[in-house]
Amino acid sequence: MVPFDWQAHDTHFVVAHLHYVLVGGFVFPMMAAAYYWLPHITGRQPVQHLSKPAFWLVFIGFNVTFFIMHLTGLRGMPRRVFEYPQEAGWEALNFISSVGGFVMTIGFALVALDLIMLIRHGRPFRRDPWEAGTLEWATPTPPPSYNFGSLPHFDTRGDALEPRKLGPELAAGHGYLGFMRNGWMETLSVDMVSGRLDHVVILPRPTFLPLWTAVATAVFFASLLAKLYWLTPVAFVAVVILFFLWTPSTGLKQEIGPLEIGRGERALHHQEVAQPPSWWAVVFALAANATLYTSLVFGAFFLWLSAPNWPPPGLDFTFVLPSLVATVGLTVAAIAGRMANGQPGRTVTGLVAALVAHLASVGAVAVLLMSIPTPTGHAASAAAFAVAVYVGFHAAIGAVLAIYGLWRWNTGFIGPSRVLDLRIGRLWHDYTAVAGLIGLAFPFVLQSLTGIGGR
Amino acid sequence: MKVSPFLLLLTGFVIWSGAFLGLYGAQATGCHLGWHQVEIGPISALRLLLAVMLVATVSLIAGLHVIAARSLGEPQSENARLLIKIGGMLQAAALVATVITYGGVMWLTLC
Numbered sequence: 306m307v308p309f310d311w312q313a314h315d316t317h318f319v320v321a322h323l324h325y326v327l328v329g330g331f332v333f334p335m336m337a338a339a340y341y342w343l344p345h346i347t348g349r350q351p352v353q354h355l356s357k358p359a360f361w362l363v364f365i366g367f368n369v370t371f372f373i374m375h376l377t378g379l380r381g382m383p384r385r386v387f388e389y390p391q392e393a394g395w396e397a398l399n400f401i402s403s404v405g406g407f408v409m410t411i412g413f414a415l416v417a418l419d420l421i422m423l424i425r426h427g428r429p430f431r432r433d434p435w436e437a438g439t440l441e442w443a444t445p446t447p448p449p450s451y452n453f454g455s456l457p458h459f460d461t462r463g464d465a466l467e468p469r470k471l472g473p474e475l476a477a478g479h480g481y482l483g484f485m486r487n488g489w490m491e492t493l494s495v496d497m498v499s500g501r502l503d504h505v506v507i508l509p510r511p512t513f514l515p516l517w518t519a520v521a522t523a524v525f526f527a528s529l530l531a532k533l534y535w536l537t538p539v540a541f542v543a544v545v546i547l548f549f550l551w552t553p554s555t556g557l558k559q560e561i562g563p564l565e566i567g568r569g570e571r572a573l574h575h576q577e578v579a580q581p582p583s584w585w586a587v588v589f590a591l592a593a594n595a596t597l598y599t600s601l602v603f604g605a606f607f608l609w610l611s612a613p614n615w616p617p618p619g620l621d622f623t624f625v626l627p628s629l630v631a632t633v634g635l636t637v638a639a640i641a642g643r644m645a646n647g648q649p650g651r652t653v654t655g656l657v658a659a660l661v662a663h664l665a666s667v668g669a670v671a672v673l674l675m676s677i678p679t680p681t682g683h684a685a686s687a688a689a690f691a692v693a694v695y696v697g698f699h700a701a702i703g704a705v706l707a708i709y710g711l712w713r714w715n716t717g718f719i720g721p722s723r724v725l726d727l728r729i730g731r732l733w734h735d736y737t738a739v740a741g742l743i744g745l746a747f748p749f750v751l752q753s754l755t756g757i758g759g760r
Numbered sequence: 761m762k763v764s765p766f767l768l769l770l771t772g773f774v775i776w777s778g779a780f781l782g783l784y785g786a787q788a789t790g791c792h793l794g795w796h797q798v799e800i801g802p803i804s805a806l807r808l809l810l811a812v813m814l815v816a817t818v819s820l821i822a823g824l825h826v827i828a829a830r831s832l833g834e835p836q837s838e839n840a841r842l843l844i845k846i847g848g849m850l851q852a853a854a855l856v857a858t859v860i861t862y863g864g865v866m867w868l869t870l871c
Contacts, residue, residue, distance in 0.1 A: 498839045599781070606785065610792045 318378025324371045336363075336416060343420065344434050348447035349427025351419070359415035366409025373402045433468040442468035443475055455483030456493055458568060481567045493566065494575070494582065504578040505564055509554045518547040545705060549712075556718035556726075576723045587729050591736045598695065598740055602747060605688035609754055617683040620755055622748035627673040631696065634666030635741040638703055642734035645710060647724040656710045656727075659734060663704035666741070670697035677748075685755065689748040696744040699737040706730040765831075765840045768847025771824050772854030776861075779817040783810060783862055791871035810865040817858055825851035 313319060344350055377398045382389065389395060433442040440463060444452050454476040459466070478484060482491050482505075490508040495501060521543040528536035556576065563571035575581035609615055638659045645655030673693050680690035706729070713719050713726045790796060790806035798805040828848030836844065 496839070498843060603781065603785070607788070610788045 312379055312381070315384055316378035317374045317382045317384060320384055321371045321374035321378055324367075324374075328367050328371070339420065341435070343423055344427075344430065345441065345444075345446050345448070347424050347427060348429055348445075349423060350430040350434055351423045352426065352428055353419070353422055355415050355419035355422065359412050359419055362412030362415060363409055364412075366405050366407070366412050369405025370402050370409055371405075373398050373405065377402070432472050437468060438465045439463060440466060440468065440471075443472040445472070445476065453480070454478055455480030455567065457481075478567075481570070483567050493572070502566070502570060502572050504573045504575050504581065505566060506575045506582060507555055509551060512551070512554070514547060514551045518544060518551070521547055549709060552709075552713075552726075553716070553718075556713065556716075557723050558717045560720055560722050576718075576725050579728075581725060584725065584729060584732070587732050591732060594736070595740070598744075601688075601691060601695065602743070605685070605692075605747070605751060606754075608684050608688070609751065612684060614683070615685070615755060617685045617755065619678070620683075620685055620752055621678055622689060622752040624673050624676045624748075627669040627676070628745045628749075630669035631666045631673070631700075632742060632745055634662045634669060635696075635700065635738045635745075638662035638666065638700070638707075639734045639738035642703075642707075642727075642731045645727050645730075647719055647721045647727060652714055652719065652727070653711065656707050656714065659730075660704055660707035660711070663700045663707060663737075666700040667697055667704065670694075670700065685751060689751065692744045692747045696737075696741045699733075699741060703730075703734050703737050706733050765843035765847060768824065768828050768844060769850060772821055772847075772851040773857070775817060775821055775824075776854045776858050779813070779858060779862060782817075783813055783865060786810060786813060787865070787870060796870045804870070806870055807865065810870075814858075814862050814865055817862070818855065821851055821855045821858060825855060 313322075340356060377395050380393075380395060380398070382393070382395050382399075430446070432444065432446045434446075435442070440457065443457070443466070455478045457471060457475055457480045474480070475483075481493055488510070490510060492506050492508065494503045494506050496503050521540055525537060525540035525544060528534070528540055557574055560577065561574055562577075563573055566572050575583075641655045641658035641662060643655075645652045645659070670693055674690060674697070677686055677690050677693065680686045710719070710727055710730050719726060786809055787806070790809065795806040795809065796804045800808050803811075825848055828844050828851055831844050832841065832848070
């Protein structure tokens with residue numbers, strides 16, 4: 306295999322192979338998908354059939370261009386060269402590839418032209434032009450902003466439906482949620498294994514807040530890139546406030562119990578169930594966060610083992626008092642977060658305790674950060690500093706979530722069976738306690754290790 | 761022992777990835793600190809440590825597979841039964857993956 310590897314690597318053979326995989330596996334399916342679903346998106350059918358010559362031009366052009374490149378590659382032509390000696394003997398093959406390239410380009414131009422013709426001048430057509438078996442064709446075409454007038458119920462596989470019959474029934478409101486109430490945008494959440502009804506999800510009304518949040522988030526990162534560091538905390542505060550402004554629209558001011566959802570069935574509002582999408586979102590965000598954190602800690606230990614200049618001279622990470630205060634703070638916050646359960650008395654006490662404990666942790670971590678010797682001097686100090694910042698940042702967000710809980714309590718969004726906000730906070734407090742205790746132990750472990758393992 | 765069926769879906773390959781971190785970390789640490797030069801009987805201390813870690817990982821995943829297989833014998837809801845069945849298969853797949861990917865610590869050159 307060695308001679309073949311040698312011949313194939315970094316030659317035109319690789320370019321040819323890559324494009325065969327890419328065009329065959331990705332570009333053709335994408336074009337097929339465009340031709341399949343554009344009639345759904347536009348509600349139109351093509352009048353001309355430029356697509357057929359376009360297909361053949363792309364197909365032939367692509368094969369002529371890239372099949373030949375296998376041969377130039379096997380004859381030793383390297384990648385990424387724009388000139389080669391005359392004696393190399395690659396001209397004829399490259400010339401054929403170039404011809405193929407022009408043919409393919411004309412083909413893609415025809416595809417583009419055909420799609421523009423379809424979108425601008427196609428013939429308006431009813432729903433489900435292909436007599437497909439899947440649900441998306443049951444909406445009117447082009448689909449209205451709400452997609453389905455009501456949601457269907459089926460107990461068979463979803464690929465042998467009759468959208469042409471199903472569509473008018475759903476449009477007439479004969480499915481679930483075929484009505485409006487309280488100006489809510491509602492949809493259903495189902496069990497992920499059985500598909501049985503679980504609860505009603507109330508979506509936020511259309512608003513520009515996500516856009517402003519995205520702008521503030523972009524400013525946060527851009528300020529770091531542009532070294533406008535004074536702007537970073539401003540943008541961060543703006544992000545937090547904008548996120549919170551978004552929440553009142555999805556809250557519930559009193560317990561409402563199971564809601565009518567049509568077809569004679571009832572289901573709970575998402576604020577009154579155990580695992581709505583927002584709860585799962587925080588679980589998955591924390592899982593991703595934990596991966597990042599593990600990489601950070603692992604990276605420091607990797608440097609201990611493999612980098613030169615370890616142990617660092619005069620390493621001193623003995624800041625026992627602030628670490629102890631932060632340890633107690635994070636633990637108390639997690640326990641207090643569990644105390645807040647939506648009952649009067651316990652909720653406010655628990656949230657205030659969590660807030661105070663988190664603030665104490667933030668203060669202790671700030672002291673700890675100032676005691677780390679020369680964070681820019683050595684990777685060990687830099688790693689200890691980064692991990693401490695991570696812990697302090699999580700405690701700070703924990704404090705913000707405690708304040709959020711108190712605000713939601715005071716505005717009447719929390720009750721004994723409306724504890725979603727508190728449960729989301731609890732996830733964060735628990736994670737912060739576990740990650741924080743590891744992070745607080747980290748500098749001590751690093752210091753004791755550098756003693757035994759330095760080179 | 762009663763295990764949540766959903767947990768069974770996750771454990772196999774999470775343990776597998778944890779074992780990757782653990783074995784990789786122990787191998788690098790051991791090489792750095794010279795444990796591969798400490799002889800314990802016919803093998804080095806580092807190989808013994810890695811072998812013990814591998815056996816522990818295999819036993820843990822195999823134990824979860826056995827738990828899944830046993831819970832199938834108990835009365836379960838249809839959903840739970842499906843999840844437990846898939847969970848059991850995932851433990852088996854994780855077990856095979858563990859042996860294939862980490863079995864090398866038994867004979868490959870360590871450092």
